[in-house]
Amino acid sequence: MLSVDEQMRIITSGAAQIVPEADLRKKLEKGEPLNIKLGVDPTSPDLHLGHAVPLRKMRQFQDLGHNVTLIIGNGTALIGDPSGKNSTRPQLSQEQIEANAETYVSQAMKILDPEKTTIVHNGDWILSMDLAGLLQVCSKFTVARILERDDFTKRYQSQTPIALHEFLYPVMQAYDSVMIKADVEMGGTDQLFNLLAGRELMEKMGMEPQIALTMPLLEGTDGVRKMSKSYGNYIGLTDAPKDMFGKTMSIPDEMIGKYYRLASSLTPAEVDKIDAALADGSADPYELKRALGRDLCDTYHGAGAGDEAQAEFDRVFKEGQLADFPEKHVELTVNDEGQIYLAGLLKDLGLSASAGQARRDIDGGGVKINGKAVASKSYNIDPSALKLGDTLSVGSRRPSSPTLPTSRAASFRRRLPSTPPTSISFVPSAVRLPASVTRRTARTSCASARSAATSSKLPATSSC
Template identity: 35%
Template structure:
């Protein structure tokens, strides 16, 4: 560690993205300013192929910790993803096999590297230690967790009240995540406030097994201040992915509610708080939210692609959505002529399932050459331009 961080640097770390620190802010400041490099980690379960804006708050905190001279581990939950975190779920998650998890992980590091410098962190996989645990070792670990402390979790209480099943595998998820901290002997963990229970399980295990302190830093969730719901929703397909092109990112950001403008600028970017406060004042004074949302969307694209692509995304959006033109980067699909519209949408991953494709058609959300599609079995022809939803366009080519 080249130099001891100042108090203002540490306060800046905790001032914007962080919600709560365990055991206390004072203890975290003491450890972070001790001059000793600490090891922090962020765990991500690859249950899908995308890292979205809701994940970026944690990555921005890691970026600051790296800048302060601390070691950061990005933990791929390739083992825990096969169970799926029950946090916030009112039913058992769909079970993923190892092949699906590996496929989901294919572009994770490319996405993370858009925020963290490639060689500034270490990558680990929790299958390294969890896959090899014996039943005797699991039994020993289980002595540190009680049924009472786990069953009190709100989502389990909700399921019990509704007569829904809770598998023993789900019950053990916090223990698996908690053991990650022990296996890596970390000094701290970063995660959203919805991960507090799981992270505190790791804190308890580190104290009991390793006899050391573990800092838990919970970050603010990206929630709509009006509805209190998460702005990014994977299950509904409404999220901005770090895999999105510049035009897709801009268009998706523009489709968000006006109430998402300030949370995204505050928790998902490094735009100065002075500028965020200025936008908040302009919004309060009645300025057109569309103008402010465009500024937010442009900042996002600039963060991941740079100033020129951000300007081009603005122009593309204006051309397509204000002047009724076609996007410059329209996706061309070959060897699709003769397919049904449902098959084309599903086979090219323009919908998560055939059922979703059918729902889009039923809701009038699919057009071929500006004509609304009503028949699931309508076939597509070479040269046709297909619009799916509000922002996606594809062209059928030979």
């Protein structure tokens, strides 16, 4: 094993909190492998880079010679983690949980060393616990203690219902630590209460308490909200290389250092050099993002995937060539004046996160038809403003990357009778309607791709 000082440097790099850090050093000084715990509830089948942050820290522990236990929360998932929630989570069925767990483990092994990972399911002890056992564990906590967590306090004060079973979640997560005799438990910063509950329960049961180690929540490609599929700002571990690379190119410059530290394969010392270069202005943010995109693709898709994804990115977006994109369907809405609501169309196509964002994109000059900016306040457009072969794009103009194309783009193809669907370009709002419009919607087929284009926002590119 490395020296305690060197291990501490690696372990603390990128960590948000270690409680208490002095006790972690004492555990390391014993010279014995520690038992590192990470519990995950398989509430979703797919993982993204945000999920990968604690997994990457777990891999560092493995490389340092420590034991790693990944707990699949098929028991706690039946309750639903209330952390950061302002309402009760919907309960999942056991079948959903088991199906999600299978894909979760396979994706987690893209990061962890399968040969050095112990996988257990907390349903093995939670679901078999009798009432006497449950009461014994619950007796170690008070309602006042559980209400100390911020999200419960806010819900209680606002008279938002808190289901009784939600109180059991931190108790059951704490019991996991007792069952596997954890030395260190990891989680996101929103998990600190649960991790400290585990420390408290272990002490009350006469065990050496675990260390709570939290990792920062990784912001998504918008650089504002935490990475989430529901926000559309995520980079999935199973994303195609071209999409993974393109989305990486969309992160704001100010997020480069954090992405390198939390998501890349670089060592802490290498990331320190990048941070220093960014601070003194000697680094090129554009080239750093390209290198980061290559690194992520190689990590999750194998060596060489990054170079191929970069070449595709350059071919499609730097050289202005369009690639084939997957198909999707959208509803085109025409108002009483025969106009297309452009802001709504941008939202439906995934080019803007919301209609409000689309209006801001329009007002900021970021929405373009064939490269020409749409006038401010032009939220409605005449169908005749778009014709066959036109390209609709969205993207802010960032001075730091003047050579990049627009950040999000969409092109379209229309299915015509006896005509191959790929033979003609079409913008959805070019639907021909009679002068007297009696129907308010027209359906067309469109294709979408989130392959990405600039350093400010990643292109969510579409085709029809």
